[in-house]
Amino acid sequence: MRGNDGIFLSGVVLITILSATILLVVPDDVADELIPIVKLAMGIWILRSLLNFFGHSL
Amino acid sequence: MITLFQVIVVFLVLLLLSFAAPKLHPILYVSIFFFFLLHLLITVIMPFGKTFAKLFEPLPDPFAKLLIGSVLLYYLSELIAKHMAEAGYASLAALSHFAVKIAILTLWIQQTSAVIKLLSSLLSK
Amino acid sequence: MIAFFQNIVGSVLNNFIIVIIATLMALFIDFLFPTFSKWTRMFLLFIVITIVLQPAFEHLVLIQKIAHSISMTFLSIYPVLTAAMIASGGAFGMLNFQPAMLLFANGAVFLTERLLIPLLTAAIVLDLASRLLPEVSFSKMSDLIRTTLLGLVSALVTAYSIFITTGGTMSWAMSGFASEPIKELVRQNVPFIGSFMTESLGAIGKYSSGAAIFAGGWLITSIWTIALVPTLKTLFTAFLYRWTAALIEPFADEDITGVLDDIGKTLFVLCAVSFLIAFALIYTALFTVILVKLITTMK
Numbered sequence: 451m452r453g454n455d456g457i458f459l460s461g462v463v464l465i466t467i468l469s470a471t472i473l474l475v476v477p478d479d480v481a482d483e484l485i486p487i488v489k490l491a492m493g494i495w496i497l498r499s500l501l502n503f504f505g506h507s508l
Numbered sequence: 509m510i511t512l513f514q515v516i517v518v519f520l521v522l523l524l525l526s527f528a529a530p531k532l533h534p535i536l537y538v539s540i541f542f543f544f545l546l547h548l549l550i551t552v553i554m555p556f557g558k559t560f561a562k563l564f565e566p567l568p569d570p571f572a573k574l575l576i577g578s579v580l581l582y583y584l585s586e587l588i589a590k591h592m593a594e595a596g597y598a599s600l601a602a603l604s605h606f607a608v609k610i611a612i613l614t615l616w617i618q619q620t621s622a623v624i625k626l627l628s629s630l631l632s633k
Numbered sequence: 634m635i636a637f638f639q640n641i642v643g644s645v646l647n648n649f650i651i652v653i654i655a656t657l658m659a660l661f662i663d664f665l666f667p668t669f670s671k672w673t674r675m676f677l678l679f680i681v682i683t684i685v686l687q688p689a690f691e692h693l694v695l696i697q698k699i700a701h702s703i704s705m706t707f708l709s710i711y712p713v714l715t716a717a718m719i720a721s722g723g724a725f726g727m728l729n730f731q732p733a734m735l736l737f738a739n740g741a742v743f744l745t746e747r748l749l750i751p752l753l754t755a756a757i758v759l760d761l762a763s764r765l766l767p768e769v770s771f772s773k774m775s776d777l778i779r780t781t782l783l784g785l786v787s788a789l790v791t792a793y794s795i796f797i798t799t800g801g802t803m804s805w806a807m808s809g810f811a812s813e814p815i816k817e818l819v820r821q822n823v824p825f826i827g828s829f830m831t832e833s834l835g836a837i838g839k840y841s842s843g844a845a846i847f848a849g850g851w852l853i854t855s856i857w858t859i860a861l862v863p864t865l866k867t868l869f870t871a872f873l874y875r876w877t878a879a880l881i882e883p884f885a886d887e888d889i890t891g892v893l894d895d896i897g898k899t900l901f902v903l904c905a906v907s908f909l910i911a912f913a914l915i916y917t918a919l920f921t922v923i924l925v926k927l928i929t930t931m932k
Contacts, residue, residue: 460566461571464564464566464572465575471560472575472579474578480582480586483582483664486583486661487575487578488575490616490660491571491616491622491881493656493884494616494619494623494880496884497627497653499621499629501623608662613664620657628650630646630649631650
C-alpha cells in the first residue's frame, strides 16, 4: 500500500514537472492548446492509480 | 551556439537567394526550410527529447514518452501548418493540423480506453 | 451496515462514473477543437447537471417525505399522548416531560417541511444558475440561504437541548470521557455541521440515556438507528459529491467541480435539517415507549 502511494505521488509530481518544462519550451499559443493533453495525462494517471488501489475490492 | 550560427547562415543564404532569383524564391525558401528543419530535428530536438524521456523514466511506462511525443508532433505540425498558411494555403494548413491532432489522440486512446473500460465495469454493478 | 453503504455507493457512484467519462470525452474534444471550447463547456455542464442533480433531488424529496409523514403522525398522535399524560397523573412528574416539548418538535418538523427544504432547493437552483451564467451570479444569495438555514437549525437544536437539560432527572449515564475524543474527531472532520452534529447527538444521548432505564437498551438503539438512517445516507452522499469534486479537479473544468462542491455543501445543510427530524422522531418515539411502559407497569 505504501509503495503504491509513493508511486502515485511521484507520478503526479513527475507529470507536473514534465508538462511544466515542455510547456515552457514551446511557444505560448501552442502551450495553451496543449493543456487538454496534459490534463488528459493527469486524469488517466489519477484514475488508473485509484482503480489500482481499490481494484481488488471491487 | 553552433545552432545559432547555422541559423544565421541559413538566413543569409535566403536573403541572397531573394536577390539572385526572386521568382524561384518561394520554392527555394520552402525546400531550405524543410532541410533545415530536418537537420535541427536530428541534431538538436531528437537528442533532447531522448534525454528528457530518460530523465522521467521513473514515470510508469507510456506517460513520459507519450507526453513528449505528442508535444513534439503537435509543434512540428503547427510549424508546417504555419508555413503553408504563409504560402497562402491557410485552409490546407488547418486541415493538416487537424489530421495530426487526431493522430495524437489515437496515441492516447489506448490508455483512455483502458481506464474507461475499468470505470464502466464498475458501472454495471 | 456494509450492505447499507454498498447500496448508497452503488446508486450514486454510477452517476459520478458517467461524469468522469464525460469529462475525459470533453478533454478529447477540447484538444481537437480549441475554438469550440465554449460549446464543449456548456454541453459538459448540461450533462453533469442532468446526471448529478438526480441523487441530490432524490435526497431532498426523501427528507421532505419523511418530514411530511412525521408531521402527520404528530398531528394524529398528539391528542392521544396528552390525554394519556393527563390520565396517568403524577407518574410523569418524576420524568419531567414537558408537553410543550412535543408541540415544539412538531413545529420544527412542520417548519422543515414547509420552509427549510424549499429554501434548500432554491439554494441548489441558484448555484446552478450562477455556474451556467457566471456573469449573472447568485452565489452570495445561495451562500446566505445556506448559512441562514444552518443558523436556524442550530438555534432550534439548542432550544431542544435547553428543554431537555432543564429537566433535572435525566442524567448523562454514558461516560463523558469516552465519547469526548470521538466528538472532537467528528467536529474536525465533517465540514459545516460537525460541531452541530456532536452537540445535538450529545443532547439526544443525554435524553435517551435517562429513558433507557425504562425502555431497555435495544429498543433505544433501534429507535436511534431508524431515526438516523436518512441522515447518515444524506451525509454519505454529500461526502461522495465532495470526494468526486476533489478527485476530478486536476483534469476537469473548474465549473464542474464547483457545481459538485456546491451540491455537496447544500447536502450537508440538508443533513443538518434531517437531524432536526431525527431529533423529533427520537423524542416522540421514546416518549410513547415510556408512556406505554408506565401505563402497563402501573396497573
